[in-house]
Amino acid sequence: MARRRRIRWDRVGLVFGPVLLLILILCFSCNGSSHKGKNPASEISAAEPSSMDIVEQTLPTATDPQEGTQLADPAVNTKKELVVVIDAGHGGKDAGALNDPNTPTRLEKDDVLRLSLAVQKAFEKYPNIRVIMTRETDVFVELKDRCTIANEANADFFISIHRNSALTGDGVEIWVNNDAGGDNSMDKLLATYIMELLEDVGIAQNRGIKSGYRNSSSNEQSNNYYVNRNTNMPSCLIEMGFMTSAVDNQNFDNHLEEYAEAIATAVVELVTDRNLFTVETVQ
Ligand SMILES: [Zn+2]
Missing domain, CATH: 3.40.630.40 (Zn-dependent exopeptidases)
Incomplete structure (x- = not known):
């Protein structure tokens, strides 16, 4: 009885171990994303550009070919x-x-x-x-x-x-x-x-x-x-x-x-x- 039970647990571990791991990973990533979604700071920055963004937007960027010539003159x-x-x-x-x-x-x-x-x-x-x-x-x-x-x-x-x-x-x-x-x-x-x-x-x-x-x-x-x-x-x-x-x-x-x-x-x-x-x- 004891030996049979031990073998069964080993099998359970083999089968459900990876499944449990997968569930844990899924839970972790779900929690991570929902926390980010509820984070008021990220909502603020999404809804209203931060002041840093505003300053940066007024500067021409190197990736914008039309404004490339203005780079020397921000x-x-x-x-x-x-x-x-x-x-x-x-x-x-x-x-x-x-x-x-x-x-x-x-x-x-x-x-x-x-x-x-x-x-x-x-x-x-x-x-x-x-x-x-x-x-x-x-x-x-x-x-x-x-x-x-x-x-x-x-x-x-x-x-x-x-x-x-x-x-x-x-x-x-x-x-x-x-x-x-x-x-x-x-x-x-x-x-x-x-x-x-x-x-x-x-x-x-x-x-x-x-x-x-x-x-x-x-x-x-x-x-x-x-x-x-x-x-x-x-x-x-x-x-x-x-x-x-x-x-x-x-x-x-x-x-x-x-x-x-x-x-x-x-x-x-x-x-x-x-x-x-x-x-x-x-x-
Ligand atoms: Zn005061």
């Missing part, structure tokens, strides 16, 4: 102006984060407006870069209107300036949309250039280039900063230090002009390094 370089949107977060009835929740003496909306206006000024020495501000005074602007301003202007970059609302911590972090792509995506390059130049000025710490939205690890489309998700061009959101950090506040006040200069220079260096645009400088 289309982006023939643009008359580069359009940069500077988005000062919050404003008006929306104070943003406070330095002290009980007795606030400092409001995020004021700090980010000061820095944003300084960035606007820092761009003035580049006559073919046009800066669009989503606000220049202490007014409330809806998030969707900030995005509409940038999208309707067909802006090349969108830089949102905020300060961190977390109650503890210090340093600077920069957020990009979670479907921004790899390190060479324009969103991440923009954030990286800005961070490097801010570090050169001096910040409490580099907290990194982060994807998505604070405390979120999922790829869900909703787990992004609204302005990163709803602008069509490379964008990032700078958390310019913590409102509750004395060292960040001191840095912010002492280095405001230099930080503004760093943000403007980052854009100029990025488009220059990538041969996307020839920036003119006022002599």
Whole structure:
């Protein structure tokens, strides 16, 4: 009995082993494809071309014989102006984060407006870069209107300036949309250039280039900063230090002009390094 049963199991193994393996392979590939199909990031990129795609589409490609002659003169370089949107977060009835929740003496909306206006000024020495501000005074602007301003202007970059609302911590972090792509995506390059130049000025710490939205690890489309998700061009959101950090506040006040200069220079260096645009400088 025992011997017969053992032989039967061997046969079962021989017959069903490969079948089981095949089923496992099929299940694995099914799971893989259905996961990809449900991945919101891939749906976003399929429905709406990423900002990187838009930049790339404006460049002639070597495979297009009709545009081959323009290769030495990239289309982006023939643009008359580069359009940069500077988005000062919050404003008006929306104070943003406070330095002290009980007795606030400092409001995020004021700090980010000061820095944003300084960035606007820092761009003035580049006559073919046009800066669009989503606000220049202490007014409330809806998030969707900030995005509409940038999208309707067909802006090349969108830089949102905020300060961190977390109650503890210090340093600077920069957020990009979670479907921004790899390190060479324009969103991440923009954030990286800005961070490097801010570090050169001096910040409490580099907290990194982060994807998505604070405390979120999922790829869900909703787990992004609204302005990163709803602008069509490379964008990032700078958390310019913590409102509750004395060292960040001191840095912010002492280095405001230099930080503004760093943000403007980052854009100029990025488009220059990538041969996307020839920036003119006022002599
Ligand atoms: Zn904010």
